[in-house]
Each structure stands twice: as C-alpha cells, then as structure tokens.
Amino acid sequence: MSSLNKFLYKSTLPSSLQRVILEIMRASKYTAHAITTEETGKSGETNVQGEEQLALDMRCDEIFCNILSESELIASFASEEQENEVEINGENGKYSVAFDPLDGSSLLDVNGCVGSIFGIWEGNGFIGKKGKDLVASGYIQYGPRTTAMISFDGKTHEFTLCEVGEYQLTKQNISIDSIAKIFAIGNLRALPERPEYKKVLDYFLENKNTLRYAGGMVPDINTILCKENGIFTYPSHSEYPNGKLRLLYECAPMAQIMMNAGGNATDEEGENIEDIEIVQLHQRTSIILGSSSSVDDVVDILQKK
Numbered sequence: 191m192s193s194l195n196k197f198l199y200k201s202t203l204p205s206s207l208q209r210v211i212l213e214i215m216r217a218s219k220y221t222a223h224a225i226t227t228e229e230t231g232k233s234g235e236t237n238v239q240g241e242e243q244l245a246l247d248m249r250c251d252e253i254f255c256n257i258l259s260e261s262e263l264i265a266s267f268a269s270e271e272q273e274n275e276v277e278i279n280g281e282n283g284k285y286s287v288a289f290d291p292l293d294g295s296s297l298l299d300v301n302g303c304v305g306s307i308f309g310i311w312e313g314n315g316f317i318g319k320k321g322k323d324l325v326a327s328g329y330i331q332y333g334p335r336t337t338a339m340i341s342f343d344g345k346t347h348e349f350t351l352c353e354v355g356e357y358q359l360t361k362q363n364i365s366i367d368s369i370a371k372i373f374a375i376g377n378l379r380a381l382p383e384r385p386e387y388k389k390v391l392d393y394f395l396e397n398k399n400t401l402r403y404a405g406g407m408v409p410d411i412n413t414i415l416c417k418e419n420g421i422f423t424y425p426s427h428s429e430y431p432n433g434k435l436r437l438l439y440e441c442a443p444m445a446q447i448m449m450n451a452g453g454n455a456t457d458e459e460g461e462n463i464e465d466i467e468i469v470q471l472h473q474r475t476s477i478i479l480g481s482s483s484s485v486d487d488v489v490d491i492l493q494k495k
C-alpha cells in the first residue's frame with residue numbers, strides 16, 4: 191500500500207498543497223497521542239460558542255495552531271476554539287485552513303471515538319467563500335486505530351496511521367451507494383416540535399434501516415464512508431434555529447468529502463452545503479448528508495411538513 195506522502199506526490203496537487211495536508215496530518219499524530227495520554231477533564235473555560243472547553247479541546251487546538259503557525263504557506267487559519275481568524279502570513283501565504291481540532295469532545299469521558307476536521311481554501315481568509323471553493327478537505331478519527339478520510343481532485347480516500355507513525359493508503363476512491371441502509375439520525379430532541387422529522391424517523395424504520403449514531407460527527411460520517419452507505423441528519427429546531435453544526439469547519443469539509451465519494455450534502459431545505467456562502471466564521475447550518483437518493487427523500491419529507 192502507498193504511504194500518504196507517496197500518494198500525494200503521485201497526485202496532481204501542487205507541492206505546496208501537499209505540504210499543507212502533511213502538516214495537518216502531522217498535527218493529527220500529536221493530537222492522537224494527547225487524546226490517549228492527557229486528562230479529559232474540564233478546563234474551566236468556555237469557547238466562543240459558549241461551550242464548556244475540556245483541557246483536551248484547548249490542547250488539541252494548541253497543537254493545530256502551533257503547527258500551522260510555523261508554515262510559510264499558511265495565509266490564515268480559523269478554529270472552532272478561536273473567536274477570530276488568525277492571520278499568519280496574510281497575502282504572502284497560499285492557503286487558509288479551517289479546522290475543528292477536537293470534534294465530539296463530549297465523547298471523551300466515555301472513551302468514544304472523536305475526530306479532527308479540516309478544510310483548505312486557496313488565498314487569505316474565508317468570508318465570501320463557499321464549500322465548493324475547497325481545494326482539499328478531510329478528517330481524522332481517533333479510535334482503536336487512527337484513520338483519516340482525505341478528499342481532493344474529486345475523490346475521497348482512507349488512510350490509516352501505521353505502527354511507524356506513517357499514514358498508509360487503506361482505501362482508494364470511496365464510493366457511496368445511492369440508497370441508504372444505515373441511518374444516523376441526529377437531534378431527535380427536535381421531534382416534539384417538528385412532526386415532519388418524526389416522518390423521517392418513520393421512513394427509516396419502515397425501510398428497516400440500521401441505526402448507527404455515536405453522537406460525534408466524525409464517527410457517524412466515518413461509518414457511512416467506510417460502509418459506503420448511509421445517511422446523517424441534523425436538522426434545526428428552536429434551540430438551534432439554524433442548526434447546530436458549523437458550516438466553515440464541520441459541514442463544508444464533510445460535504446466535500448461526501449460529494450467526492452458520490453454522495454450528497456444539503457441543508458434541510460435542499461440547498462447544497464457547498465453552495466452556502468460563508469458570511470461568519472461560526473455560522474451554523476442544518477445538514478442532511480450521505481446516500482444521494484436518500485438525502486433527496488429526507489429533504490422531500492421535511493419540506494412537505
């Protein structure tokens with residue numbers, strides 16, 4: 191099997207973009223180590239989202255920030271844990287990276303799988319850009335094994351961190367079935383106020399679909415990509431009127447990863463996630479993502495009301 195380095199080298203990606211991806215993946219190795227060796231307790235701080243930060247949230251953010259800050263290729267970066275964009279080389283940089291350094295941190299205390307998510311855009315900054323402008327995206331899942339899905343040039347591939355600390359290609363050209371048999375139905379707390387979402391649940395149950403819901407965006411979407419089948423739903427409700435998940439560093443990268451695997455990714459009105467303009471670093475969106483025909487069916491159900 192090819193190493194990530196060799197796979198990138200043989201690709202058509204500019205060497206500068208290859209280097210940025212490798213720096214992000216270097217950060218993931220330190221993150222994987224921190225997760226298995228450092229405390230999972232609370233930090234006593236809250237982030238810009240008003241969410242209680244765990245010590246590991248801050249540690250993983252520090253790892254990504256430090257590594258990206260060292261690169262002359264980085265124009266700026268944006269993190270879930272940082273209120274504002276951080277300019278590194280500005281107009282002298284080539285790429286801007288948005289990342290969620292530790293997604294699903296509420297799963298740490300139960301030893302659940304967590305992940306890091308990233309998206310890479312050309313140029314300096316994010317406002318005014320869209321998911322379709324991403325030049326590469328990916329996530330790392332920290333579980334019994336550390337694995338990653340990395341997407342560029344219209345394809346999505348899986349890599350696994352091997353014993354010598356190198357990512358090896360383990361699955362090339364992921365391809366998602368069009369009809370879901372697996373469903374990861376998020377935000378069930380919306381059911382009482384959204385009877386149309388109950389119809390979505392009934393749709394999955396009537397089709398005898400298999401429920402797989404971990405409560406982490408990375409493990410839930412990773413199941414769909416590894417099984418090459420499934421659908422993930424996280425609609426809005428009164429607590430999160432625009433949805434809970436963030437466009438810039440969660441939904442836009444995940445949408446590209448999924449679409450480059452032949453799936454689809456829209457909001458609950460059916461707008462392609464990749465077409466939603468980034469107007470605020472931490473803006474939220476609803477998301478329906480996975481097997482393309484099933485995404486269409488769920489949006490139709492939600493829209494019929």
Ligand code: AFP
Nearest residue numbers: 293294295296297377405406407408
């Ligand atoms: P945490 O980072 O607070 O664990 O939230 C994880 C997350 O942002 C995303 O990874 C999940 O898909 C989603 O929230 C789960 O939300 P619920 O807790 O409402 O199921």
